[in-house]
Amino acid sequence: DTAVSQTPKYLVTQMGNDKSIKCEQNLGHDTMYWYKQDSKKFLKIMFSYNNKELIINETVPNRFSPKSPDKAHLNLHINSLELGDSAVYFCASSFQQGIVGYTFGSGTRLTVV
Amino acid sequence: KQEVTQIPAALSVPEGENLVLNCSFTDSAIYNLQWFRQDPGKGLTSLLLIQSSQREQTSGRLNASLDKSSGRSTLYIAASQPGDSATYLCAAPMGTGNQFYFGTGTSLTVIP
Numbered sequence: 246d247t248a249v250s251q252t253p254k255y256l257v258t259q260m261g262n263d264k265s266i267k268c269e270q271n272l273g274h275d276t277m278y279w280y281k282q283d284s285k286k287f288l289k290i291m292f293s294y295n296n297k298e299l300i301i302n303e304t305v306p307n308r309f310s311p312k313s314p315d316k317a318h319l320n321l322h323i324n325s326l327e328l329g330d331s332a333v334y335f336c337a338s339s340f341q342q343g344i345v346g347y348t349f350g351s352g353t354r355l356t357v358v
Numbered sequence: 359k360q361e362v363t364q365i366p367a368a369l370s371v372p373e374g375e376n377l378v379l380n381c382s383f384t385d386s387a388i389y390n391l392q393w394f395r396q397d398p399g400k401g402l403t404s405l406l407l408i409q410s411s412q413r414e415q416t417s418g419r420l421n422a423s424l425d426k427s428s429g430r431s432t433l434y435i436a437a438s439q440p441g442d443s444a445t446y447l448c449a450a451p452m453g454t455g456n457q458f459y460f461g462t463g464t465s466l467t468v469i470p
Contacts, residue, residue, distance in 0.1 A: 278458070280460075285462075286396075286445060286462075286463050287460065287462055287463075288447070288449075288460035289460070290458060290459075335401065335402065337458075346390070346392050346404055346407040347392065347404070347449075347451075347458060348404065349394070349401050349402040349403075349404075350401055351400060351401035352400070352401045354399075
């Protein structure tokens, strides 16, 4: 029943490791996003995909690479993890230009030690 | 670039009070404006969505207004309850969509 689901919910890993976060939506939306919420609770967009095509790529280190195998999935791969990558990452989806709003996943809390 | 600001950053009120949360944005070319609620350690729950052509939306005890010309939106919560305690975020996509700017949030505590 979950509209936008992310896995894992929690991720603790050591510096230098490579990890992935998965996101799936069953709403039939055509656009998916990744957001990063920092320690000050501010949400900032990282990537946006529309029908598997990259639309937005904000100033994000190239260690972060999104992959969209189909329009219902948008995964986030992070290479060579750094302490500063610790944050909560949210996946979201919408129709086209967010005409009827956006739906968010419950977030993945990443802790790099 | 769009900047979205929320005032106050934190608010504490006794149960039963009516309250107003404020959201201001610098670029009025927004597609719509959405209010979210975030509980500690949880995801975002959509509360209300106001299209750019609308002035307000209501859901239960919540009423959100939008004034594009002045770059402001307010979220009115009537008869506040302890269960309303959470962080409230406003967010506005730009005219071309796909770029969704979040406010800094207002942390609300309703005291029983």
